[in-house]
Amino acid sequence: MPARVDTTGNLQTDLGFMAEARDLAVRIPVRPWPNPPVGAVIVKDSEIIGRGMHHGAGSAHAERVALAETGAAARGATLYCTLEPCNHHGRTGPCTEAILEAGIGRVVYAVADPNPQASGGAARLREAGVEVVGGVLTELCLDLIWPFVCTDQFARPYVELKTATSLDGRFAGPADPAGRPGYLTSEASRRDVHARRRWVDLVLVGSGTARHDHPRLDVRLADDPGDGPVAAPAAGVVAADGGHDAPLNRDQWLVFHADRNAGALPADAEGVPVAVDGRGRLDCADLLQACGARGLQAVMLEGGPNLASSFLAAGLVDRWVQYVAPALVGGGPTWPAWISNEKASFSLTRADRIGPDVRLIWDRRDFAATLDLLTPGEAC
Secondary structure, eight states, X not given: OOOOOOTTOOHHHHHHHHHHHXXXXXXXXXXXXXXXXXXXXXXXXXXXXXXXXXXXXXXOOHHHHHHHHHGGGGTTOEEEEEEOOOOSOSSSOOHHHHHHHHTOOEEEEEEOOSOTTTOOHHHHHHHTTOEEEOOSSHHHHHHHTHHHHHTTTTSSOEEEEEEEEOTTOOSSOSOOTTOOOOOSSOHHHHHHHHHHHTTOSEEXXXXXXXXXXXXXXXXXXXXXXXXXXXXXXXXXXXXXXSOTTOOOSSSSEEEEXXXXXXXXXXXXXXXXXXXXXXXXXXXXXXXXHHHHHTTOOEEEEEEOHHHHHHHHHTTOOSEEEEEEOSOOOOSSOOOOTTOOOSSOOOEEEEEEEETTEEEEEEESSOHHHHHHHHOOSSOO
């Protein structure tokens, strides 16, 4: 699709500075949920003179941070922002008004604001005579805020399912006689998983996975600032089988258990009671509600086919990231016979190669259709 760029702008220049703004949003110290991560840069005479990132609810928006850093030099400059500047009175006031007061001459943004209460900033700026270009670096910038978008601004916690399987659908190979952990996928895939963990508040495994792997569920393999927020996620075990003592290799972790049976918890674990559904399993929706009550707005499911199947059957998985190793295992854990696909409908967003493995990203809300909806004009 051809890109429409105004006469004062250069497509490659716009793409480059928008990438700088996105890089700022990626490097925030903490996850900003329930707000989206946003980055902004202010450019004058082909030089960045101001930078800003949003740190979360109640803090200044990225545009205002960049404007404060720039000061009077902002007059006549170009503002690049990964999200359409807001146009409503929230905790910090409309960013559009701050942009107009600063005398910014041109605004370039990636995707339209999906929040109807905050949208309309582009139109407001154009009405005031500011040159506005939208739709630059849209796919990468939408992916950055996808948890915010696909949950309708966190109407409930975002759920990302990660599975790592062989070509024949096994989650692990036969048990190692020496009890050593075994990996189906490559280190490159595992590093990618650790980078994705940086964007969630909680990593969950089932009690079977906890007993078998004794995992750390940390972010040790993703140590580059460009991998995401520095703050590591919390870790938790879903004790659906009463396995309250299932250990994690962490100083602290959560144990989600049936509210009718508290059981014996390890000294370093904190229990979180969860209702039981009609089949006698932990209610996935109630578990997410308990997460939200604790401020855990983004959850990654990592461990075990039973845990994955429960959330898939409940229709509560927003994004499914599959890592497939080029191997036939022939044995080991696989999908349970009771898995239901009634509510598990996904569209393929991306397919790529990581090392020798294949990574497939599936979304419950159609990513391409959402991208079209939030792309102003032609995408660049």
